[in-house]
Amino acid sequence: MLLNLETDYEINDEEKQILDEKINQTLSLHLENSALMNRLVMDSVTALTTSKARSEVLANQGFFQRFLGGITGKNNKIRSQIDNDLTKAQYASQQLIQKISELNVLTFDTITMVNNKLNTFVLETDEEINRIYKTLVKFFKQTRAEFIQLENRITTLERNMRLLHWQSTIEYQMYNGIEYHELQDIEKICCITNDFIQISEGKWSTSDLLLLKPILKELGMSDKTKVSYEYFIKSIIQRPILLEKLFEGIPQNNVSELSTWDIPILKGIEKSTELKLADKYIIDTITQQLELAQVSVDKNELQSQIVQNYMKSTIAMDLKQEITLFELIIELLLSLKVVSNYDNKVINDHAIIIHDENIIESGEDFKELEVEDARLKLQDYIQLGEEGGILNTRYSWQVIKVENDKCLLWSNTPVCVQSDGKHWSESSTREVLNEPENSQMMIPSFINYFSKEEKALMLLTEVETIISANLFEGHLKEYLEQDEQCQTVITKDLIFSLSLHELKTLVYDQNISYRKKENYLLRDVSIENEFDSRVSYVGNKINTVGYPLEFAFNPISWTYPAVYISNIKFPYGTGQEDDPYRMAE
Structure with missing residues (x-):
């Protein structure tokens, strides 16, 4: 499917050529690096749905430096031309999504997380961004449908045998001495999510992920039941023991090192936790001022509203939007995988090494060569x-x-x-x-x-x-x-x-x-x-x-x-x- 955003980007032909070449080089060098490909797609969607009014927020968070740096690598000349530039980031984003889609390297969990991101998008006053948003929704829904059609042709022999065994024994699994089918739905979600990531060791196929649907049914839930991000976050915060279960075997401290656009649902949980602990004084101060003005306030609702506003202002995400239980678990799995791999250079470092370009003269012709600069470069x-x-x-x-x-x-x-x-x-x-x-x-x-x-x-x-x-x-x-x-x-x-x-x-x-x-x-x-x-x-x-x-x-x-x-x-x-x-x- 062609991603046609019908947008004229205000960049010249030379800049387009530079970005196109670097995108092609990036893909040829790192096509097998699924983690990097997935991150580039997520960043591309972030860039395309960012208005000029919000671009300064992303720039201050280092978004453009990371995203465009991931494409141009160590070429300082090019980096200086395009860093912190929303227009160029959006052009590069459209090209990246189209090329990665054509190469069939998108993963099912990434497509699902992109769809979740788009479903919770807060509409802008900028109509151009809203039009792009609607086009992206259609594109990724169609991409997921085509992906499933292709997956249905794959034999079940390619599924993880340990996950199949887990599925067949799910009714006998226990948490805190209680069988899974007797747990509350939120408890079931946390248990299923952590079990899946531990048993699969963070590596799964689409066929493996589709096992989650019959597992939910076995535990008395429908994969199509919808739940809001706000409700899920509230439920987790009210029972901290569930947060421990969700992060069992996963370095939770890494969450603080990642950006909100990387792992939105986990950052929402983190912000809620901070408001109950380290930042409790914020809630207390607002409550005291309201009570002095004789205005009654529910601290839990106040906390929820602060988190809601935080997510809107940072990544234009509406926590009141609902997604299916299946989509929720997929997003949790991918987010926890990102957290687990935080210290893995293949994901977090700009692993793309593209050498500076030198123009050399050959008679009347000019020939562009890629040669290795012998001097030290950033991150050597x-x-x-x-x-x-x-x-x-x-x-x-x-x-x-x-x-x-x-x-x-x-x-x-x-x-x-x-x-x-x-x-x-x-x-x-x-x-x-x-x-x-x-x-x-x-x-x-x-x-x-x-x-x-x-x-x-x-x-x-x-x-x-x-x-x-x-x-x-x-x-x-x-x-x-x-x-x-x-x-x-x-x-x-x-x-x-x-x-x-x-x-x-x-x-x-x-x-x-x-x-x-x-x-x-x-x-x-x-x-x-x-x-x-x-x-x-x-x-x-x-x-x-x-x-x-x-x-x-x-x-x-x-x-x-x-x-x-x-x-x-x-x-x-x-x-x-x-x-x-x-x-x-």
Whole structure:
């Protein structure tokens, strides 16, 4: 089926050609990567149903940088031309959906989730967007119908045998000592969803998913029964034990690292949970003000309305819209799969490596060639530094910023520093990283782990560091900017810890994973008074630790340092994680 949106995109032929070429290259390189294909389709639908009025919200959330970066890869010239541009994103989106559909690589669960997304779409005042929305609804419904027709020709022998056994014994399955058929419907949904993802190990075919229909019937439910997102979220929040069942065996902390457009239903649950726990003060404050005005208020309804408005403002989703139980379980499965695979680079990193294009002259003709740029590029891996001894640690780094003839590396290997809580210019962390002598705390000097050739690459850099501020605490995605009232100090360093602002803009916003094996110190410190200070660090979220009298009861002992180096061609390696650039074999 042809996706004809009848839209004239205000981009020139050269820009169209660039995007078309990059889309074709992306598909040829990563057609087998179903997770990446599915994400590109979901992002394409998001872009196509975004009005200019809402595009700024998505831009601030890093959507265009991620989506268009996923298409253009590391080509900085092209990236600078199209980043944060709604029109170009929408043109690329239409082309992507059409090509992926023609190649028959869409999965049934992704088509279902797209249909769910479109069914809950909040109509815009922009009639053009509403027209596009209606066309997309028709296109994906037809695509799903064709997909099912094709699937019906596939033999049942291709189904997962473990899932078939589970289906045949579903009436004997138990949750909290109660057989499934005696559970409430919401309980059944949570149990079925988690069982399915655990038994299938996150890998399923359309035939496997269609097993859910007879399973629902066996448990006394109809797959066509409809339920609203709002009702499902309310039911889960009222019984937290069901949330535990839904996420059993799945890292729930990863939900906070993903965007609302990636996993809308789980982000709705997360927002509701936050309003009951960490953000309960918001509900309490509004309730108090209304009661002072002698207005009665139901806290549960207030919470529900806040979540409803949150989903509308972020992804134009109406939680009151209904979907079938079958569609709900499909969306939950795909969302939980995304959460499970968050740390898997094949899904989250821009795995698309497309080299810069050089135009070379050949007589009067110009020929475009793809050649590999020998210098370092964003997200390349480097090996610098080696610690001898029993562990023989080799230090791995990743490029997080490129500036003309230099680039910033961030370590993937932790360094023991044992902070004393002083601000950066006087801190033991700075001393351990830069001074050639062992620190006063008897921690070995990090700079001595580098060869003479490696040290020659390092560039002395002016570093601005917070020494007094209201330090941010919370999930990194919620950090917007530095405290305007902060006091800073400037130092010159070879090696330094990242500040929170650098971590957000150079790591998180570029879809580089900031989650590490160890909790680690940032550079930001706030000196509270003569005796007390607080230091920022990264754990499950951004936290601070207090240092009364330069001593912490639970000190953070690690940091992941950064260093600017000259942007050169390394003699060995390919820049991949398993074959980093390096100075020697």
